Amino acid sequence: MGGRRVCYVHPLDPKKCIKVLRTDAKRTIRVKQGLLHRFRRTYDNNAHEMRVLTRLEHRVGSQMASHLPRSYGMAKTDLGPGLVLDLVRDHDDQISLSVRQLITMGQNLSTLWPAFNDLGEFLLHHNILTRHILDHNIAAQKRGDGTFSFYIIDGLGDPAWLPLRQWIKPLGRTRIRARLAHAWGRFEHLASIGGVSQDLIDKSNWDQGMLRHRG
Numbered sequence: 660m661g662g663r664r665v666c667y668v669h670p671l672d673p674k675k676c677i678k679v680l681r682t683d684a685k686r687t688i689r690v691k692q693g694l695l696h697r698f699r700r701t702y703d704n705n706a707h708e709m710r711v712l713t714r715l716e717h718r719v720g721s722q723m724a725s726h727l728p729r730s731y732g733m734a735k736t737d738l739g740p741g742l743v744l745d746l747v748r749d750h751d752d753q754i755s756l757s758v759r760q761l762i763t764m765g766q767n768l769s770t771l772w773p774a775f776n777d778l779g780e781f782l783l784h785h786n787i788l789t790r791h792i793l794d795h796n797i798a799a800q801k802r803g804d805g806t807f808s809f810y811i812i813d814g815l816g817d818p819a820w821l822p823l824r825q826w827i828k829p830l831g832r833t834r835i836r837a838r839l840a841h842a843w844g845r846f847e848h849l850a851s852i853g854g855v856s857q858d859l860i861d862k863s864n865w866d867q868g869m870l871r872h873r874g
Contacts, residue, residue, distance in 0.1 A: 795868020
């Protein structure tokens with residue numbers, strides 16, 4: 660469960676998942692602001708993510724699947740419209756944990772650095788912009804040799820109204836490097852406090868990205 664969406668295993672395809680918008684009172688509500696903040700509408704994460712992923716797949720091609728899920732469009736569910744995406748699973752078919760959960764379980768950061776570095780090189784090479792790269796928005800796919808591959812599962816896209824960083828690659832790469840540096844610093848801080856405590860989970864939204872089941 661995230662702040663605005665819940666993710667379920669696709670009932671007909673275990674290699675895919677479906678993200679549906681939360682409707683409960685505790686959900687995080689974002690409002691998208693238009694030109695000069697004059698027009699406001701509820702922000703639809705699914706519609707935004709589908710647009711971003713579709714554009715990226717057209718631009719990046721098959722290499723996208725190494726670090727990002729592919730979008731398969733919207734599907735009707737009994738919880739409302741849902742976005743169908745690749746589901747990241749480990750080598751043994753277990754659903755991959757988030758970086759947040761791995762750090763909380765005591766995973767040494769040094770074992771995660773190669774995967775983080777690979778992800779960073781991928782983003783820089785293709786000039787893929789993100790919002791802040793958060794530990795609960797990265798799924799860490801565990802390989803058979805114990806190493807990891809990172810997938811960004813939320814937070815893609817450039818929040819700027821005028822997307823100059825998408826058009827001017829040096830500007831984009833400067834922003835990407837800043838996002839990566841901030842993300843790793845956040846990982847280091849989380850590791851220094853021993854991960855997410857039960858108190859944080861009980862009193863805040865820090866349970867986001869903590870997988871509730873495996874299988």
